[in-house]
Amino acid sequence: xxxxxxxxxxxxxxxxxxxxxxxxxxxxxxxxxxxxxxxxxxxxxxxxxxxxxxxxxxxxxxxxxxxxxxxxxxxxxxxxxxxxxxxxxxxxxxxxxxxxxxxxxxxxxxxxxxxxxx
Numbered sequence: 001x002x003x004x005x006x007x008x009x010x011x012x013x014x015x016x017x018x019x020x021x022x023x024x025x026x027x028x029x030x031x032x033x034x035x036x037x038x039x040x041x042x043x044x045x046x047x048x049x050x051x052x053x054x055x056x057x058x059x060x061x062x063x064x065x066x067x068x069x070x071x072x073x074x075x076x077x078x079x080x081x082x083x084x085x086x087x088x089x090x091x092x093x094x095x096x097x098x099x100x101x102x103x104x105x106x107x108x109x110x111x112x113x114x115x116x117x118x
Contacts, residue, residue: 001062003028003035003084010087011112013058014040017051019089023101024110028084035084037107039100041092045075051089052078 001009007024014022019040028035042048052072059065064082071078076094080087088100101109 006085007036013054017054025107034086038087048075
């Protein structure tokens with residue numbers, strides 16, 4: 001599965017846990033870090049953990065495993081690294097503070113809401 005397919009699979013997992021403000025940044029032309037950043041928010045630490053767990057389980061079913069996961073126990077900012085796709089699951093106030101969308105303002109964006117059929 002290519003990095004765009006992984007990103008869309010992650011988006012479905014994120015939406016299944018009612019995450020808010022889901023956005024996909026295509027950074028492959030801007031950085032060698034990854035092809036896509038997925039950014040979303042949860043309203044509580046338990047929701048943030050649930051979102052991250054849903055992503056991990058959805059990708060595991062496809063035989064895709066993370067290179068690393070950081071921040072799960074604190075659940076303020078969980079980072080899931082799938083090589084070409086990096087997922088950032090934030091607790092709302094923490095997302096506002098770090099403003100990754102602002103840092104990557106040149107990246108093309110794919111906005112997805114819960115009404116979008118992916």
